[in-house]
Amino acid sequence: DQQVKQNSPSLSVQEGRISILNCDYTNSMFDYFLWYKKYPAEGPTFLISISSIKDKNEDGRFTVFLNKSAKHLSLHIVPSQPGDSAVYFCAASRLGGNTPLVFGKGTRLSVIA
Amino acid sequence: KAGVTQTPRYLIKTRGQQVTLSCSPISGHRSVSWYQQTPGQGLQFLFEYFSETQRNKGNFPGRFSGRQFSNSRSEMNVSTLELGDSALYLCASSPWTGNQPQHFGDGTRLSIL
Numbered sequence: 001d002q003q004v005k006q007n008s009p010s011l012s013v014q015e016g017r018i019s020i021l022n023c024d025y026t027n028s029m030f031d032y033f034l035w036y037k038k039y040p041a042e043g044p045t046f047l048i049s050i051s052s053i054k055d056k057n058e059d060g061r062f063t064v065f066l067n068k069s070a071k072h073l074s075l076h077i078v079p080s081q082p083g084d085s086a087v088y089f090c091a092a093s094r095l096g097g098n099t100p101l102v103f104g105k106g107t108r109l110s111v112i113a
Numbered sequence: 114k115a116g117v118t119q120t121p122r123y124l125i126k127t128r129g130q131q132v133t134l135s136c137s138p139i140s141g142h143r144s145v146s147w148y149q150q151t152p153g154q155g156l157q158f159l160f161e162y163f164s165e166t167q168r169n170k171g172n173f174p175g176r177f178s179g180r181q182f183s184n185s186r187s188e189m190n191v192s193t194l195e196l197g198d199s200a201l202y203l204c205a206s207s208p209w210t211g212n213q214p215q216h217f218g219d220g221t222r223l224s225i226l
Contacts, residue, residue: 036217041219043117043119043205043217044156045217046214046216049214089155091156094211098210100146100171101156101215102158103156103157104155105155106155
């Protein structure tokens with residue numbers, strides 16, 4: 001049973017446009033969500049996080065939105081750059097709890113120049 | 114500040130053998146988690162160690178084991194290797210258990226022949 005789902009395996013976006021990556025979760029106990037970016041032959045790099053007390057968190061070109069009632073979060077990248085081409089993983093956990101991160105299967109983003 | 118270091122980067126083994134992977138966390142980080150990444154499966158949690166104690170274990174057979182030393186360095190061991198164990202094994206560290214985000218190493222690519 002997949003608790004964190006990224007239903008789009010891949011996404012292509014033109015440079016300068018907005019990239020929107022989506023993530024759904026089923027476990028209502030999750031209250032902390034993270035996005036990681038992964039380049040080939042490298043480990044995942046933390047991008048941005050959000051706790052359930054907020055519905056939006058921004059960091060430069062990256063914004064994460066959380067819709068708790070829909071159990072849905074999204075990552076917006078504006079404007080998209082070719083260097084953003086990577087696999088993006090959504091992860092969920094319980095902040096401060098003794099629960100490990102649960103990852104989605106990832107979405108491969110390709111930003112076309 | 115040095116990142117998470119995993120050794121070796123690449124490893125080739127045959128079925129039935131055993132293997133030990135090593136992880137040195139970021140200095141000062143006391144929690145180390147291990148993940149398995151296979152194509153199309155995202156990152157699956159193996160176990161977490163904190164202060165030399167296993168805090169959490171994922172849904173993997175007993176052939177997968179780990180330990181943590183007093184300097185927070187960690188090793189994971191896989192015995193009686195199977196073809197399906199071929200994967201990228203990632204280690205992540207954080208200052209405290211339940212403290213996110215985790216910082217990942219670049220992984221060990223294990224191939225079973």
